Structures are given as structure tokens and as C-alpha cells.
Amino acid sequence: MRSLKIGMISFAHLHAVSYLQALMQRNDIELIGIADENKERVEPFIRQYGLPYYADYRELLASDADAVIISSENSRHAELTIEAAKQKKHVLCEKPLGISVEEMRRMIEACKENGVQLMTSFPNRYIPMVIEAKQAIERGEIGRVAAVKATNKGEMIGGWFNDRELSGGGSIIDHTVHVMDLLNWMLRSKAVEVYAEAGSLFHGVDIDDAGMVHVKFANGVIAALDASWSRTRAFPYKRDLTMEIVGTDGVISIDYFAQINEIYSEAGGYAEWSYWGDNKDELLIDDFITCLQEGRPVSITGEDGYHSTVIALAAYESIRLKKPVKL
Known part of the structure; x- marks a missing residue:
């Protein structure tokens, strides 16, 4: 190469x-x-x-x-x-x-x-358990997917993330795009309707730090996502990614950050988690470089980024209108 x-x-x-x-x-x-x-x-x-x-x-x-x-x-x-x-x-x-x-x-x-x-x-696409779940869905192992319950919670980083002009929004745009990219990729169906609610519940900031996003897909799947900055600084790990994919014949449960060691240290003063799982950022970089070296299309395109972000933008429009928004 x-x-x-x-x-x-x-x-x-x-x-x-x-x-x-x-x-x-x-x-x-x-x-x-x-x-x-x-x-x-x-x-x-x-x-x-x-x-x-x-x-x-x-x-x-x-x-x-x-x-x-x-x-x-x-x-x-x-x-x-x-x-x-x-x-x-x-x-x-x-x-x-x-x-x-x-x-x-x-x-x-x-x-x-x-x-x-x-x-x-979107490094979450490279998580082995996510790939396995996608393959299981495609093999029909849980029948027809009916619903998805997901969480993507994190801490409030602050700085420019809290400035709408620089960030485009708070926790909803920050966290919705990750999960919606996975669902677009796994379900192979277009989102057709979005309903969302949001607020500033945890940090007293003038931007959304809590949000619930509900999405209907063309194939009938209904997804509900907790996209929030609800993790406190004292929490052992700063973010999560969970998905419960409910099918007519079974359920797939994903908890990416379950791959941790529990650490109890007098120096820290509270419990900590040490993550030992796959480095998804490294896998993303490796794939990007390999695609360029081999002259083949990248795995996660600009169009993929577009289709996940329009769902987050529709969520903000739904919040503004206080009703579901068609895509």
C-alpha cells in the first residue's frame, strides 16, 4: 500500500x-x-x-x-x-x-x-458488537425489527459545545447523530417522522442538556433515544451507548461501555471505570486510510453524515413547533 x-x-x-x-x-x-x-x-x-x-x-x-x-x-x-x-x-x-x-x-x-x-x-460503526447485531438482523435472527430503545448519554463538556452559533445545538445534535447513523445503517430504511422534547435539566445552562428523540422509519420501526448530557463528573465513565433492538422473534441488547474494569482508589475518592474494549477511533482511522490507499469508496460517506444530521435538525424543529415533523 x-x-x-x-x-x-x-x-x-x-x-x-x-x-x-x-x-x-x-x-x-x-x-x-x-x-x-x-x-x-x-x-x-x-x-x-x-x-x-x-x-x-x-x-x-x-x-x-x-x-x-x-x-x-x-x-x-x-x-x-x-x-x-x-x-x-x-x-x-x-x-x-x-x-x-x-x-x-x-x-x-x-x-x-x-x-x-x-x-x-462515526466510529461507533466499528464496534464489534454493533457489527454483530447488524449481521444478526440481516440474517433474520430476531425476525422483523419493530422498535429500538437507545441511550447516548454523556457529560457536559462546556466551552464551544454550549454556544449554539458554534455547535448548532446542545445534547440533541451532539448525541442524536451517532445513534441515528447506526439505525440508518442497520435498518436500511429512511426516517420519515421525528418528534422530540428537550430542556436544560442538569447543568443550568442556556442550551439543551436533556432530550428525548422519537423517530419513525419507512419500514415501520419506531425508535426512542435518550440524547442527554446527564452524566455528572463523579460518574465512573463519562458516556454510554446502549441499544435494545426489539424484533418479532427476539431482542438484541448492546452496551458498548460494559467492557470496563472497576477501579476503587483512595486517591480518586470515588469509583472509576477503566475501559478495555476495542478502540473505535483507531478502527475508524485505519479504515479511512485503507480506503484511500486502495482507491475504494470510504465506508461512511458525506451522505451518511447528512442523513443522520437531518434527523437531529428535525428534532429541533419538532421542539420549536411542539409537534411531530415529517421528513
């Missing part, structure tokens, strides 16, 4: 750190540098790995990089992706793909026009 030159743009999103760690484990790529207007945010990594730094992302895009990984604030995804496409760079973009339907369409079109690939960062 040929070596690839990869650049990273922005470390605003926490996933950037794990993506960097995954990249540094490979000997078939060259990490050409990090672009971030906030040098303090990336200084530790520049020093640790001896990487070039770009204060202006356009300078990185002017390099001979084959691809870039964008982990910026949500509101900047469109600008950065479109500029990268114009410079003929393949793109791995953090979720949600964008914060409006129009800008996501422009991102997808820009990549198509310039002959580059756009991949959306």
Missing part, C-alpha cells in the same frame, strides 16, 4: 487527540502537521511528536497532503471541508457533518466536483 500524507485541522473536538494517537501508530502515513489558530491547544502534541504547526489552515491545505482530518467546531465544518475539496484533499470530517441542510449539501457537492472523498466520523 502506498504511503499517504495526512494533515489535521483543529483540535477543538476531543476526538482529535485519539485520531492523532491512531495516526502515530502507523508506519505507512506521514503526518505533515497540525493547523489550529489556537496554538496553545495543540502545543503539547506538536512538542511530543515534533510536528509542523500551521496557524492558518490554508497553509496546510497548500501543502502536498493527500487528505485532512477536520475536528473543528461544528459551525466550521462546511468552510474547512469545502476549502479542502478545492485543494483536492480527501476529508474525514467530525460529526455532525454540518449544522444546516444547505451547508451539508454544499460540502457533499464540493467534494464530488473536485473528485475527492468525504467521510463522516
